[in-house]
Amino acid sequence: MSSEGLILFFLVGLAMVGGGIIISTILAPSSKNAVKEETYECGIPTEGVSWVQFKVGYYLFAILFLIFDVETIFMVPWAVVMKEMGMAAFIEILIFLIIVITGLIYAWKKKALIWD
Numbered sequence: 001m002s003s004e005g006l007i008l009f010f011l012v013g014l015a016m017v018g019g020g021i022i023i024s025t026i027l028a029p030s031s032k033n034a035v036k037e038e039t040y041e042c043g044i045p046t047e048g049v050s051w052v053q054f055k056v057g058y059y060l061f062a063i064l065f066l067i068f069d070v071e072t073i074f075m076v077p078w079a080v081v082m083k084e085m086g087m088a089a090f091i092e093i094l095i096f097l098i099i100v101i102t103g104l105i106y107a108w109k110k111k112a113l114i115w116d
Contacts, residue, residue, distance in 0.1 A: 057112070057114075057115075060112050061112070061113070061115065064107055064112060064113070067100075067103065068100070068104070071096075071100050074096070075093070078092075078093055
């Protein structure tokens with residue numbers, strides 16, 4: 001792909017995203033009232049402050065889940081073509097697994113996997 005084609009591709013993508021945002025801002029109905037500003041919780045009026053700060057551990061746990069989920073997604077296509085690719089594919093997946101297992105051990109030692 002030439003550099004002109006790449007620039008055109010980028011500009012068209014940018015125009016589509018920007019155009020979608022602008023059109024939705026112009027055409028979307030909007031109304032402001034007190035009921036719309038309330039936090040919705042199963043139809044029951046909220047009690048107390050609606051903005052509760054969650055512990056960082058929950059976010060860390062979620063990020064670790066995503067990392068290991070992506071690892072699994074990467075390993076499925078590798079397993080399908082491993083026989084055709086030979087020893088090079090096997091060595092690559094071993095390196096990948098060593099990196100991922102090192103990350104798991106690090107998270108374990110930092111007690112990031114403990115759900116309090």
